Amino acid sequence: MSRRNILFDRDTWQEIFGSISKNKTRTIITVIGVLWGIFIYITLSGSAKGMDNGFDKAFENVAINSMFLWAQRTSLPYDGFKSGRSPQLKLQDAEYIKKRVPSVEFIAPRNTRGLFDGGQPPIVVRGSKTGNYTIYGDTPEYVNIFPLKIFEGGRYLNTDDYKYERKICIIGERTKSELFEKEEDPIGAYINISGIYFQVVGMHKTSDEGGFASDSDIYIPLSTFRRLYNTGQDVDWFTIAASDDADVVAVEKQVKQVLRRIHRVHPDDERAFGSFNLGEIWNRIIGFKDGLTLMSLIVGIATIIAGVIGIGNILLISVKERTKELGVRRAIGATPSEVRKQILLESVFLTLLAGIIGIILGAFVLAGINAGTANLDDFPFTNPTVPPSYIIGALFTMISMGVLIGLIPAQRAVSIKPIDALREE
Amino acid sequence: MIKINDLHKSYKMGNSSLHVLKGIDFEVAEGELVAIMGSSGSGKSTLLNIIGMLDIANSGVYELDEVPIKDLDETKAAQYRNKFLGFVFQSFNLINYKSALENVALPLYYQGIKRKERQQKSLDYLEKVGLKDWATHLPNELSGGQKQRVAIARALASQPKVLLADEPTGALDTTTSYEVMDLIQKINEEGKTILVVTHEHDIAKMCKRIVTLKDGVIVQDKKVNQELASKYV
Numbered sequence: 001m002s003r004r005n006i007l008f009d010r011d012t013w014q015e016i017f018g019s020i021s022k023n024k025t026r027t028i029i030t031v032i033g034v035l036w037g038i039f040i041y042i043t044l045s046g047s048a049k050g051m052d053n054g055f056d057k058a059f060e061n062v063a064i065n066s067m068f069l070w071a072q073r074t075s076l077p078y079d080g081f082k083s084g085r086s087p088q089l090k091l092q093d094a095e096y097i098k099k100r101v102p103s104v105e106f107i108a109p110r111n112t113r114g115l116f117d118g119g120q121p122p123i124v125v126r127g128s129k130t131g132n133y134t135i136y137g138d139t140p141e142y143v144n145i146f147p148l149k150i151f152e153g154g155r156y157l158n159t160d161d162y163k164y165e166r167k168i169c170i171i172g173e174r175t176k177s178e179l180f181e182k183e184e185d186p187i188g189a190y191i192n193i194s195g196i197y198f199q200v201v202g203m204h205k206t207s208d209e210g211g212f213a214s215d216s217d218i219y220i221p222l223s224t225f226r227r228l229y230n231t232g233q234d235v236d237w238f239t240i241a242a243s244d245d246a247d248v249v250a251v252e253k254q255v256k257q258v259l260r261r262i263h264r265v266h267p268d269d270e271r272a273f274g275s276f277n278l279g280e281i282w283n284r285i286i287g288f289k290d291g292l293t294l295m296s297l298i299v300g301i302a303t304i305i306a307g308v309i310g311i312g313n314i315l316l317i318s319v320k321e322r323t324k325e326l327g328v329r330r331a332i333g334a335t336p337s338e339v340r341k342q343i344l345l346e347s348v349f350l351t352l353l354a355g356i357i358g359i360i361l362g363a364f365v366l367a368g369i370n371a372g373t374a375n376l377d378d379f380p381f382t383n384p385t386v387p388p389s390y391i392i393g394a395l396f397t398m399i400s401m402g403v404l405i406g407l408i409p410a411q412r413a414v415s416i417k418p419i420d421a422l423r424e425e
Numbered sequence: 426m427i428k429i430n431d432l433h434k435s436y437k438m439g440n441s442s443l444h445v446l447k448g449i450d451f452e453v454a455e456g457e458l459v460a461i462m463g464s465s466g467s468g469k470s471t472l473l474n475i476i477g478m479l480d481i482a483n484s485g486v487y488e489l490d491e492v493p494i495k496d497l498d499e500t501k502a503a504q505y506r507n508k509f510l511g512f513v514f515q516s517f518n519l520i521n522y523k524s525a526l527e528n529v530a531l532p533l534y535y536q537g538i539k540r541k542e543r544q545q546k547s548l549d550y551l552e553k554v555g556l557k558d559w560a561t562h563l564p565n566e567l568s569g570g571q572k573q574r575v576a577i578a579r580a581l582a583s584q585p586k587v588l589l590a591d592e593p594t595g596a597l598d599t600t601t602s603y604e605v606m607d608l609i610q611k612i613n614e615e616g617k618t619i620l621v622v623t624h625e626h627d628i629a630k631m632c633k634r635i636v637t638l639k640d641g642v643i644v645q646d647k648k649v650n651q652e653l654a655s656k657y658v
Contacts (some may be wrong), residue, residue, distance in 0.1 A: 011540060022522030328518045331479065333535035333583065334509020335500045414499075419479040422518065 034354035037307030040360025041300025050384025078266035137225025155200030247280025312405030327421020347406025432485030511580030513526035570601035
C-alpha cells in the first residue's frame with residue numbers, strides 16, 4: 001500500500017476540505033473563537049503601535065533628554081536672606097553649570113519678551129503692517145536641543161551673529177504671512193522690532209507639539225536682545241540637554257544644587273528653582289507605551305489560546321459525533337495514523353483559516369481607526385501597523401496550539417476501536 | 426480462501442468471562458456464497474468480525490488467501506482490511522456528508538489511488554449496482570435499497586478477495602431485500618467469495634451453503650440448492 005506525503009497531497013486537503021465544508025455550522029462556530037482572538041490581538045497590538053508612533057511623532061522635534069529650568073522664590077531663609085527672595089539667573093551661570101556638571105551637553109540661556117513677563121508682546125512693524133509678536137533672545141546652541149525646521153533659503157542664527165550682536169532675526173510662518181505679501185520672499189527684508197530694524201535671515205516652521213513655541217515667534221541673537229531690552233546678564237530660563245547616556249533626573253538635581261550654591265540658596269530649598277524635565281516625562285511615556293504593548297501582547301495571545309482551546313473542544317465533541325464515520329473509515333482501510341492526521345489537519349486548517357480571516361478583519365479595523373484619527377492632531381495615533389514578527393509569532397502560536405489541542409480529539413478518535421464505533425444500535 | 430482452525434473467543438464481563446466462540450473449524454473456498462445463520466448470541470457476528478479483522482481471536486488459526494492473520498496491530502489490520510476485505514453493514518454506514526460517488530471512492534483513497542482513476546473506478550462500480558445516475562446524490566437522498574447498493578459498490582471498489590455482509594437486508598423490506606440479494610448473487614457469479622450473516626431463512630436459502638452456529642459452535646454446515654433472487658424481483 002502506497003503511503004503518500006500527506007501534507008502536500010491534494011487529496012488530503014480535499015478530504016479535509018470536504019469534511020470541513022460539509023459541516024458548516026460546526027466549522028463556523030469553531031472558527032469564530034480563534035477569529036475573535038486573532039482579531040483582538042491584531043487590533044490591540046496595532047493600536048499600541050499606533051500610539052507608539054503617535055508619541056514618537058509628537059516628540060520627534062524634541063531632544064528627549066532635555067529640561068527647562070527657571071528661578072522661583074526661595075522657601076527657606078539662608079545665609080542671612082529671608083525666605084521669599086527671587087534669585088536671578090545669570091548668563092555666567094551657564095558656564096559654571098557646564099563646568100560642574102559634565103553630563104550637561106548643551107545649555108542654552110533664553111530670554112523672552114511677551115510671554116512670561118505679563119506684558120504685551122513687542123510691536124513689530126513692516127511698512128504699513130504691524131503686529132505683536134513674542135521675541136526670543138537665543139544662542140546658537142538652542143537648536144542643538146530643540147531643532148527648528150527652517151524653510152529653504154533661510155538659516156538659523158550662528159555664532160558670528162551672536163558674537164557681533166547682529167541685528168538679524170528668524171521669523172515664524174505666521175509672522176511672515178501677516179507682515180509680508182503672499183508672493184514676497186522675506187529673506188533679506190527688514191522689519192522693525194521695538195524700534196530697531198532687523199534683517200530677516202530665516203523663517204521657521206513650528207510644529208504644534210513643541211510646548212509653548214508658536215509659529216509667530218521671532219528669534220534674535222541673545223546678545224542683541226540684551227542690548228535691545230537692556231537685560232544685562234539676566235537670563236529668564238535655561239534650556240539644558242543632558243548627554244545621551246546620562247540620567248536626566250540626576251542631572252536635573254545636580255544642576256539645581258549648583259545653582260543653589262551660586263545664588264546662595266539653602267541646599268534643601270526645593271522651591272527656589274523650578275524645572276520641567278522632558279526626559280522624565282518621556283521615560284514615563286516609554287514605560288506607558290511598553291506596558292501597553294506588553295498588555296496587548298498578553299491579552300491578544302491569551303485570547304488566541306482561548307480560541308484554539310475552543311477549537312479543540314468543538315473538535316472533541318465532533319469526534320464523538322463522528323465516531324461512526326471514523327469507524328467506517330477505519331473499517332474500509334484508514335490506518336490510525338491517517339485518522340489522527342485528518343483530525344489534526346482539520347484542527348490546524350480551521351485555526352489557520354480563522355487566523356487569516358481575523359488578521360484581515362483586524363487590518364480593516366486598524367485602517368478604519370487610522371482614517372478616523374488622521375485629522376485629530378492632539379490624539380497621538382499614527383500609522384497603526386502590526387510588525388510582521390508579531391503576525392508570524394501569532395500564526396506560529398496558532399499552528400502549534402492547533403496541533404497540540406488537535407492531538408486530544410485525534411487521540412480520542414484513534415482510541416475508539418472500529419468494532420466499537422460500528423456497533424451502535 | 427478462508428481457513429479457520431479451532432478458533433476461540435471470549436469476552437471479559439467484569440469478573441466472569443463470556444465464551445462466545447468455542448472452537449470453530451471452518452473453510453471457505455474461492456467463489457463460494459456462504460450464509461452464516463444463528464440466533465442472536467450464537468456468535469455469528471463475532472465470527473464475522475474476526476474474519477473481518479475488526480476483532481481478534483484469543484486462540485486458533487486464521488488464514489486469508491494463505492496469509493496467516495495474526496499479531497495484527499491497528500495499522501496492519503487497517504491495511505489488510507483495505508486490501509483483502511469489503512464490508513457491507515446492516516445500517517449501510519455511508520458517510521452522510523459525502524456523495525454516493527465519494528463514498529464509493531473512499532477505500533480507493535486509502536489505497537492511495539490517484540483521484541482521476543479513483544473517480545472512474547467508482548463510477549464503474551456505481552454503474553454496476555445500477556446507480557450511475559445517482560452518483561452526485563447524498564445518502565439521505567437515496568432509498569434504503571439504493572443506500573445498500575452504494576455500500577456494496579464501496580465494498581467492491583477496493584477489489585477485495587472476500588466480501589463480508591453483516592445482515593445486509595436487515596434494514597430493508599422484502600422486495601428490496603431480494604433486489605439486494607439479486608445483486609449479491611450476480612457479484613458471486615462473477616467469482617467473488619461472499620459471506621453473509623443473516624437470521625432470515627429466505628435470505629440464507631439464496632446462498633450456496635448455510636453454516637449454522639449455536640452457542641459458539643457450528644452445528645450444521647450444508648450445501649443448498651441456491652434459490653435465485655431474480656425470481657422474486
